[in-house]
Amino acid sequence: MLRKWITNHNQYSMLKAELKNKIKEKTTSTLSKEERKLILSIRDKTKQKNRNNVTRTMAYLEYFKLHPEIHWSLLAHLVSRNAGWNMTDLKGEFLTRLLTPKEQNDFYLFLERGNWLIFQDAYPQLLLYEASKKQNTSLFHLLTHLNVSRFMEPFWMHFWKNQSSSLLTTALIINEQNYIESRVILNVQYQKNVLDTILFRLQDIFDLNHILIPYETQNTKKTTFVGGTVHHFSSLEDRILLGKKLYHDLYSIKSRLNYIITWTEQHPHTGSRHDFWPHLFTEVKKNLPSSNQMLPHTPIELNKHSPRIYSPKLKNVWEDWTHSAAEEGDWFKDMTMFPLVKKKINHKEENVLNHYWNTIEKLEIAVFAKKLFTRHSHY
Known part of the structure; x- marks a missing residue:
């Protein structure tokens, strides 16, 4: 135990020193012809896979199958699934009745921009690691040429030598959340149109920001979930700690991980949420369940005869969006984030299934109340 503590302490001390050096570093290396060719190839592959939420999400999973030691890729796949479900919710049964078309579009662009930005920053890192494996040599000095933060090179180098998947995952979580902080969360347009209005309203009333990680056990064959809820979406530290918690939930029980x-x-x-609950969601648009055919009181009561909620496929409701280039700049300017590498998380698992079910019930009631109010206002 003492030896492990000393080893970890030494690793953190070395990383801390390397990161401090990176802050001071000004120059970047010149590229060889082969290196320029590799960078162009990585950018091209990233662009091909970054067309929409579905292509990104599946790219993470395909990568994980080839390189299972990169735990972050599986976590990113699962979190990106949730981003896609949130995008289609905007055109689904409930939110189309609670949000204006402009609000739906603004919220979609907010989600899409964050999803796109993270992929175009992270996927080149994954491809550079893949190239390093193929060539059997570290290529991480090329990260800055791919506009990746200087924060990441020491962690990739450490991983290359020690294969510490958890430390690399934590670093990627910290990096990606910092990467979108100024570009999306603190962006004046998104703050005005989404964070201060739509998301604030929906969070406050419906607590919508659930991250669901579905799986089926061999015994029950019923879909269950692990996951968490973002209670303060605009808090950088909260988002990082949630990412660390989701990673712990994902990898803490090997049998569940396999499921x-x-x-x-x-x-x-x-x-479409039909992916995980075909008994509750349908990809085909139907009328909202009538008052004498309300949803079951608990998800346990779900069966094939239950009324189903419209949840469309992404390709049927949102066209591919052409993004402007990512804003330049490196977020890593001081050591403020380093304590979060080691910061302990709350390991207690949320009953995310109950939380999500309560959200569905609240949305259903809100739509019913709005319909009733609209009807009476016409009298």
Whole structure:
């Protein structure tokens, strides 16, 4: 135990020193012809896979199958699934009745921009690692040429030598959340149109920000979930700690991890919540359940005769969006984030299934109340 503590302490001390050096570093290396060719290839592959939420989400999973030591890729796949479900919710049964078309579009662009940005920053890192494996040599000095933060090179180098998957995952979580902080969360347009209005309203009333990780056990063959809820979406530290918690939930029980991986392989991502609950959601638009045919009180009561909620496939409701180039700049300017590498998380698992079910019930009631109010206002 003492030896492990000393080893970990030494690793953190070395990383801390290397990161401090990176802050001071000004120059970047010149590229050889082969290196320029590799970077162009990585950018091209990233662009091909970054067309929409479905292509990104499946790219993460395909990569994980080839390189299972990169735990972050599986976590990213599962979180990106949730981003897709949130995107299609905007055109689904309830939110189309609670949000204006402009609000739906603004919220979609907010989600899409974050999803796109993270992929175009992270996927080149994954491809550079893949190239390093093929060439059997570290190529991480090229990260800055791919506009990746200087924060990441020491962690990739450490991983290359020690294969510490958990430390690399934590670093990627910290990096990606910092990467979108100024570009999306603190962006004046998104703050005005989404964070201060739509998301604030929906969070406050419906607590919508659930991350669901579905799986089926061999015994029950029923879909269950592990996951968490973002209670303060605009808090950078909260988002990082949630990412660390989700990673712990994902990898803490090996049998459950295997069930989750099996589920992802058996259920290709479409963006529809029908992917995980076909008894509750349908990809075909129907009328909202009538007052004498309300949803069951608990998800346990779900069966094939239950009324189903419209949850479309992403490709049927949102066209591919052409993004402007990512804003330049490196977020890593001081050591403020380093304590979060080691910061302990709350390991207690949420009953995310009950939370999500309560959200569905609240949305259903809100739509019913709005319909009733609209009807009476016409009298």
